[in-house]
Amino acid sequence: MTVFKYFFKVMKEYKWTIVLYTVLLVGFAGFNLQTSDNSTNFMASKPDILVIDNDNSKLSKNLESYLKENANLKELENNEEKINDALFYRDVSLIIEIPKGYSNGIINNDKKDIVIKSTGDKEAEYGKMLLERYLKISNVYEDIKNEDLIINKINKQLESSVQVTIKSKLNTTELDKMAFFYNFANYSLLAGCVFVISTVLNSFKTKEIKKRTVVSSYNYKKYNSNLFKAGTIFGIVLWLLYLLISVILLGSSMITLHGLLFAINSFVFMICATQIAFLMGNLINNKEALNSVVNIIALGSSFLCGAFVPMQFLPDSVLKIAHILPSYWFIKNNEFIKELEVINVQTLEPYITNIIIIIIFILIIQIVTNIISKKKRKFD
Amino acid sequence: MFWHNLKYNLMFLFKNKNLIFWTFAFPIIMATLFNLAFSDIEKNEQLNKFNIAIVDNTEYQNDEVLKTTFQKLEKDIFDIEYTNIEKAKELLEEKEIVGYLEKKENNINININKNGIEETIFKYVVDEIMIINSVSKDLINDEIASNNQINYEEIYQRVLNKINEEIKLNDTSPSNLSYTMIEYYTLIAMTCLYGGIIGMTSTNNMLANMSKKGSRVAVSPIKKSKLLLSSTIASYIVEIIGVALLFLYTIFVIGVDYGDKIFPVILIALIGSLAGLTFGIAIATLIKKNETTKVGIIISITMICSFLSGMMGITMKYIVDKNFRILNLINPTSMITDGLYSLYYYPTMERYWFNIISLLIFSTVMILVSLVELRRQKYDSI
Numbered sequence: 229m230t231v232f233k234y235f236f237k238v239m240k241e242y243k244w245t246i247v248l249y250t251v252l253l254v255g256f257a258g259f260n261l262q263t264s265d266n267s268t269n270f271m272a273s274k275p276d277i278l279v280i281d282n283d284n285s286k287l288s289k290n291l292e293s294y295l296k297e298n299a300n301l302k303e304l305e306n307n308e309e310k311i312n313d314a315l316f317y318r319d320v321s322l323i324i325e326i327p328k329g330y331s332n333g334i335i336n337n338d339k340k341d342i343v344i345k346s347t348g349d350k351e352a353e354y355g356k357m358l359l360e361r362y363l364k365i366s367n368v369y370e371d372i373k374n375e376d377l378i379i380n381k382i383n384k385q386l387e388s389s390v391q392v393t394i395k396s397k398l399n400t401t402e403l404d405k406m407a408f409f410y411n412f413a414n415y416s417l418l419a420g421c422v423f424v425i426s427t428v429l430n431s432f433k434t435k436e437i438k439k440r441t442v443v444s445s446y447n448y449k450k451y452n453s454n455l456f457k458a459g460t461i462f463g464i465v466l467w468l469l470y471l472l473i474s475v476i477l478l479g480s481s482m483i484t485l486h487g488l489l490f491a492i493n494s495f496v497f498m499i500c501a502t503q504i505a506f507l508m509g510n511l512i513n514n515k516e517a518l519n520s521v522v523n524i525i526a527l528g529s530s531f532l533c534g535a536f537v538p539m540q541f542l543p544d545s546v547l548k549i550a551h552i553l554p555s556y557w558f559i560k561n562n563e564f565i566k567e568l569e570v571i572n573v574q575t576l577e578p579y580i581t582n583i584i585i586i587i588i589f590i591l592i593i594q595i596v597t598n599i600i601s602k603k604k605r606k607f608d
Numbered sequence: 609m610f611w612h613n614l615k616y617n618l619m620f621l622f623k624n625k626n627l628i629f630w631t632f633a634f635p636i637i638m639a640t641l642f643n644l645a646f647s648d649i650e651k652n653e654q655l656n657k658f659n660i661a662i663v664d665n666t667e668y669q670n671d672e673v674l675k676t677t678f679q680k681l682e683k684d685i686f687d688i689e690y691t692n693i694e695k696a697k698e699l700l701e702e703k704e705i706v707g708y709l710e711k712k713e714n715n716i717n718i719n720i721n722k723n724g725i726e727e728t729i730f731k732y733v734v735d736e737i738m739i740i741n742s743v744s745k746d747l748i749n750d751e752i753a754s755n756n757q758i759n760y761e762e763i764y765q766r767v768l769n770k771i772n773e774e775i776k777l778n779d780t781s782p783s784n785l786s787y788t789m790i791e792y793y794t795l796i797a798m799t800c801l802y803g804g805i806i807g808m809t810s811t812n813n814m815l816a817n818m819s820k821k822g823s824r825v826a827v828s829p830i831k832k833s834k835l836l837l838s839s840t841i842a843s844y845i846v847e848i849i850g851v852a853l854l855f856l857y858t859i860f861v862i863g864v865d866y867g868d869k870i871f872p873v874i875l876i877a878l879i880g881s882l883a884g885l886t887f888g889i890a891i892a893t894l895i896k897k898n899e900t901t902k903v904g905i906i907i908s909i910t911m912i913c914s915f916l917s918g919m920m921g922i923t924m925k926y927i928v929d930k931n932f933r934i935l936n937l938i939n940p941t942s943m944i945t946d947g948l949y950s951l952y953y954y955p956t957m958e959r960y961w962f963n964i965i966s967l968l969i970f971s972t973v974m975i976l977v978s979l980v981e982l983r984r985q986k987y988d989s990i
Binding site: 256272315348353358360364394395532537546567 | 625626629630633634637638641642644645646647648649650652653654655697700701703715716717718719720721722723724725726727728729731732734735736738739741742743746747767770771773775776777778779780781782785787920922923925926929930949953954959
């Protein structure tokens, strides 16, 4: 019991580190949880566009109102530097500047070119398509020399729209949010468990304490198993805390079968994180070095396996390397749950396989830890 | 004595493994991770060809407009699988395609899994086909109204020609739009500020109330100003080596673009490092706590400053610049990041010089604060 108690006593010193990782998780996941426009009806994506209307004519205003229907029109101060910053930081994907004399140009067959600035991404391309569609229809009616009539004709033609049906019954936005939260939890769980457990284990290894333990009548196996139990209990408490936070942040969507799958997956990963912590605690003697190693492990596997940048955006070569890390299988499973439509034994096969792979990691790490610890004991 | 002190300060700093890790190795590890994670992100945001399916039934085969439009778009936008309805449904379920199109009882229908930009573009294309039909009908009606002889084929062709006519837009998009560069700029800024740990460590060595070495130095018959200068220069040299290594690594290994003006980049690195160093010295003199606490304070302030200047998501810098500009005006990492950004993105130098002057003011304030604190420190006993 002494060992057990001392473990948590030392752990208290690191409460602020745990608070830091938790705040990061809540901050980042919370930041991403704001938008919720999911529905089973089709909703077109709306690119962010800035329109600068230098013409102020009926035709230019009509173009602006058409864009307003199909895009998010941003309002910005008419200051060149601010506009350029907005483009660089993707506050707007496309800037459309309607030149002075645009309307007269159409009526008098002396068309003025519209000026655009684009980020070149999908949203900007779509914004450009919308603009081009409008201009093409306006070209068809360019022989009509009456501004109001042209506007009428254009608007009538723009009404045509195809019927779109969404086949999937999944609430994709909610599942996206859940997966985002648990993917980010990869960092918090890994950094939290490895840092705290391995640092506390380290404090048991200081010369004076070690000598005292060796000469005491305390059974070595019992001593070790108490340390192991205390570390695992800490891991479980941390996991419960994150589970609770996910229920608070994500609400009822966590109390579903999908939520249960996310929870089980993260539980198995937490056990793996505690095993990595035991390994590190055994392997490294220097507290400062431990701090560096924890940062490399947690940040490295989070970056390489898709905790910060979604897996589909990572290069194939990086993902191939990531196969050797348990985080990869944990995050892969989160991504799998996100897209799981029907839950039964057959459909869960890939999920179970990923869990088994994480369990194999746990066993391998445990064996390595035992070998190292045995060798070190003999050496001491 | 100056050279002697400089030499030993350099040796002392280079032998401090923890210090070397955080100021030399950590930024390089972060740069490598950034590179691995972000290298494809911008490529994925561009509009690449995506998979769709078309139910190849008789109604589709009879619709010439639909057929020719999709045949044309197959080159640029879509990878199309022509198949039957069962297979199309299966492909959609397996998420192999963005959606499928089916023409049934004279109605065109698009089936998708979720809302998204690619789904929207798919819909856009089909809408366009419907618009062409609608415009043709409208023109035909106009012709009927004006009692002209109607040549359906001619009208339809006219509409198609007009619609397919290339729209002339004056595209003035800037060329340097890679926003992931900001991540590397914040990393440079973070490294400059981490240099504060070096400045703090070597200042601590001189403070009689901070280390035994400091007490010894304090009673030695050497001018304080000489000591201060030599240790500051030693710290500055170590810091500049760290920042230079990171620059070389990001340029030659990762391929970060700092624009084409090399001297201004070097200047901002030198002044940024100075800002970091003076910041560390100020923390060392102002805060009367042990070294671990001081390191903690420097790392925390640096991380908060890096966060505000966009390290954990570049939009943060933009949001702060737009809404709470004052925060980034006093934030040294933001000054360095913004200076590098202005060199990369803007052809003019005003914004760059503004950041350089801000960094100089920041460094001067830090030096003044430290000097006021260090002046005439006397201890009767420690």
